[in-house]
Amino acid sequence: MVSSLPPKVNEGPQVFINFRGKELRETFISHLTSALKDMGINAYIDSDELAGHKLDKLFERIKESTVALAVLSSEYTNSNWCLKELVKIMECVDKDNLWVIPIFYKLDPTTVKKLDGDFGIQLWNLWRGGRNRDGRILKWNEALQGVAGRFGLDSKTHGNDPALVDDIITHVQNALSEDLSRRENKRRRRAIYGIIILIFISIIFVYIYRNFPHLLYCRFS
Numbered sequence: 001m002v003s004s005l006p007p008k009v010n011e012g013p014q015v016f017i018n019f020r021g022k023e024l025r026e027t028f029i030s031h032l033t034s035a036l037k038d039m040g041i042n043a044y045i046d047s048d049e050l051a052g053h054k055l056d057k058l059f060e061r062i063k064e065s066t067v068a069l070a071v072l073s074s075e076y077t078n079s080n081w082c083l084k085e086l087v088k089i090m091e092c093v094d095k096d097n098l099w100v101i102p103i104f105y106k107l108d109p110t111t112v113k114k115l116d117g118d119f120g121i122q123l124w125n126l127w128r129g130g131r132n133r134d135g136r137i138l139k140w141n142e143a144l145q146g147v148a149g150r151f152g153l154d155s156k157t158h159g160n161d162p163a164l165v166d167d168i169i170t171h172v173q174n175a176l177s178e179d180l181s182r183r184e185n186k187r188r189r190r191a192i193y194g195i196i197i198l199i200f201i202s203i204i205f206v207y208i209y210r211n212f213p214h215l216l217y218c219r220f221s
Helices: 022-038 057-064 080-094 109-114 117-128 136-148 161-211 213-220
Strands: 015-018 067-072 099-104
Touching: 015 022, 015 080, 022 067, 022 161, 057 080, 067 080, 067 136, 067 161, 080 099, 080 117, 080 136, 099 109, 099 136, 099 161, 109 117, 109 136, 117 136, 161 213
Parallel strands: 015 067, 067 099
Antiparallel strands: none
């Protein structure tokens, strides 16, 4: 008999969703997180954090995740915090600790790469409006260029949001499977290296025992 219970959602964040906007949260992001959780994938967004926690807690969630979805929309560069999250995401990606999948939601990928139109103007104004005009804009631009230079999903090539959500889930599942396979391969290599080292030490011990037994007697007497 096939169980009718929904798949068990894994503990801890597997997918961190980086996005901007209340309207997007209540529509596309809401559908996306529900669909991921229906597939047993623990999707995390900022509203999942307990009230009272510091905003920096979100950086920990990014580091704990396996996949990050960067949902780039027209309002994205209006948010200082979204850009901070993206910088942290790309730092983890560069260290090979995180997969990132850019999603261009009703936004042309070339707009992100070239910082065209309002998208680029908003970024500039966000930096100019800050108290300290430091090097943040360089980090923001580097992160945007880094994520835009990776294979992503464009909403314009999908007929509707449900089709885009289905495609995202497929890519997330593939990334999680590949990450699991990579981690298992690393564990196997470490185990093999450990066995080789033990064998090597045993060979040395036997050689010393047979040819220089007095050294062992002196050592353990």
